[in-house]
Amino acid sequence: MNKQPGTSGLIFNEPLLWDKSREGRCAVSLPKPDVERADLEKDLIGDAPELPQLSELDVVRHYTRLSQWNFGVDSGMYPLGSCTMKYNPKTNEVQAARQGFAGAHPFAGEEFSQGALKLMYNLEQYLAKLTGFDAVTLQPAAGAHGELAGMLMIHAYHAKMGKQRSKIIIPDTAHGTNPASASLCGYDSINIKSGDNGILEPLAVAAVMDEETAGIMVTNPNTLGLFESNIKEIADIVHSKGGLVYGDGANMNAIMGIVKPGEIGVDVLHFNLHKTFSTPHGGGGPGSGPVAVGKTLEPFLPVPRIVKELDSYKLVTDFSDTMGRLHTFYGHFGVMIRAYAYILSMGGKGLTDASKLAVLNANYVKESLKGTLNLPYDYPCMHECVFNDEFQKEYHITTMDMAKRLLDYGFHPPTVYFPLVVDSAFMVEPTETESKEDIDQFISAVKAIAKEAQENPEKLKKAPHKTKVTRLDEVAAARKPCLRG
Structure with a gap:
């Protein structure tokens, strides 16, 4: 498959359950009780909790849409270095x-x-x-x-x-x-x-x-x-x-x-x-x-x-x-x-093979990208490899800019700015569970972003463009978090 997994397809908005609530709607039909109904004394239980009233369809669509906002290893490649975000057998x-x-x-x-x-x-x-x-x-x-x-x-x-x-x-x-x-x-x-x-x-x-x-x-x-x-x-x-x-x-x-x-x-x-x-x-x-x-x-x-x-x-x-x-x-x-x-x-052989594949995949990424991104330590690696943005600095493009742009290509970004021993680190761990085809897609995306850094750096600085929300004010988000949704 030559196309990248990223797309600008339909992204749903979804309000809070309380905003969708309508009086009298109920998502479940309770069975007929086999005992007589009795009202509990209010002074024992207090006021009834304020719960949203929704139909079954409202509930199903709500949680389905929320799930589509998430990205995980069941969605696509998750190359966070030092984290081992691999697919796990069901x-x-x-x-x-x-x-x-x-x-x-x-x-x-x-x-x-x-x-x-x-x-x-x-x-x-x-x-x-x-x-x-x-x-x-x-x-x-x-x-x-x-x-x-x-x-x-x-x-x-x-x-x-x-x-x-x-x-x-x-x-x-x-x-x-x-x-x-x-x-x-x-x-x-x-x-x-x-x-x-x-x-x-x-x-x-x-x-x-x-x-x-x-x-x-x-x-x-x-x-x-x-x-x-x-x-x-x-x-x-x-x-x-x-x-x-x-x-x-x-x-x-x-x-x-x-x-x-x-x-x-x-x-x-x-x-x-x-x-x-x-x-x-x-x-x-x-x-x-x-x-x-x-x-x-x-x-x-x-x-x-x-x-x-x-x-x-x-x-x-x-x-x-x-x-x-x-x-x-x-x-x-x-x-x-x-x-x-x-x-x-897995057995003993399977566990050993998993390690070998993790190392093979990481070294494949390292060798494939070391002319595109700077590689501070060009030695055979183990499960992950660490680059930085040294080659992109002349275009005023940072590691964070490239990580944000990867979202448009359908990939979760790798770990950035860690480990601290490498300035502006871009740390990739493909794990043993990613296929060569998926890793090749990731590599081609990084190469395309590096090319864009030279040819259209202003566009890159405003990435991501296709996600539900674009570039956030991360300083304001940390100092004044909005926790309501």
């Missing part, structure tokens, strides 16, 4: 919706929760095997929560060793939540710059690593989409001073089945089930951020922990060195079901 949604799982209640007790506990126990075992660690907790609610869990365990470890430390090393290519997680544990962040090739240099780590430093937080692959190939040497430097290595595994989808962080010096790792292991991602949730640890940190895992005894499973809290409880009950179970179904349906 079979995993089916498994999560099964009555035995969806209807499970956390107060049911272990006797009536054996299926759920078995699933979680097996998922922990799969994740441990996949990453080369000894134990896993599924309790953290999302990625940043997993970071906090990892740092709390490192904090508990140093307390157990008899001397708490005050600092943590954080590279400039780490995820932005890393310093916050460290600060919540009382650590001062020591920032270090990556080398000229976009990865950490062991000498830079050695220069700041001392007996007051609790360890290092390394995002690998990092936010430039590059693999930290010196990680083993860096881990040895940190360990030699009594520190620990925290691995941010949010980008695990690039190395799954290929690299096991637990076997190359990492002591604790979180990963995002809602990015790598099949859960719809975005809109604030849902999430799940399991944490894997080696023998050193296993005693400090949060409780309860799932233990298998013969053919039954139970939740155990009797661990003297535990960092405590992180989450009500045991985390986001629905996300765990999806991840479990994904792992079982």
Whole structure:
């Protein structure tokens, strides 16, 4: 298909439900009651709630039109870098919706929760095997929560060793939540710059690593989409001073089945089930951020922990060195079901192939666009690649201008202005689920926009042109938000 998916077709306006409401309309016919009608006393229930009165057709059209305003991975390519907005098989949604799982209640007790506990126990075992660690907790609610869990365990470890430390090393290519997680544990962040090739240099780590430093937080692959190939040497430097290595595994989808962080010096790792292991991602949730640890940190895992005894499973809290409880009950179970179904349906080879395809697709984008957009780090990338607007500056066109124009071509823009280590970053992650044809459409759209930057920059500055609303005043929107609709 040569045509771009963007179009200037019919876009519906849609008022609020209260504006559409008309007295006497009702979208549902209630069955005839089998008991006599009785009016409740007004002083018990207060005034009746103000609800819109709509016909069934009004309701169906309202929500259908609203759904057409949205863009998601089921609509088209969503190349947000550092986010992994990939298509997730619908079979995993089916498994999560099964009555035995969806209807499970956390107060049911272990006797009536054996299926759920078995699933979680097996998922922990799969994740441990996949990453080369000894134990896993599924309790953290999302990625940043997993970071906090990892740092709390490192904090508990140093307390157990008899001397708490005050600092943590954080590279400039780490995820932005890393310093916050460290600060919540009382650590001062020591920032270090990556080398000229976009990865950490062991000498830079050695220069700041001392007996007051609790360890290092390394995002690998990092936010430039590059693999930290010196990680083993860096881990040895940190360990030699009594520190620990925290691995941010949010980008695990690039190395799954290929690299096991637990076997190359990492002591604790979180990963995002809602990015790598099949859960719809975005809109604030849902999430799940399991944490894997080696023998050193296993005693400090949060409780309860799932233990298998013969053919039954139970939740155990009797661990003297535990960092405590992180989450009500045991985390986001629905996300765990999806991840479990994904792992079982893919198998080891399928998970490895997914990583290979994610890397292949990202490198294809990088090689195809590096003459069109500036590529600050021209090295083989992992799951994502980072450009910027250096070539377009002479036409006074910015990364934001190009991102806005992509909307007219039917693509959600990539991540912009992150990571901060690249000025005016334009960060693309095609994921493993996009076909070559769809990626080629995206590439041709970016090339067309770059050409337009030269030939008609004024038009480009006013983009998007085909969307329901055009260029917004983003400063005013942030300072004076209109929340009514």
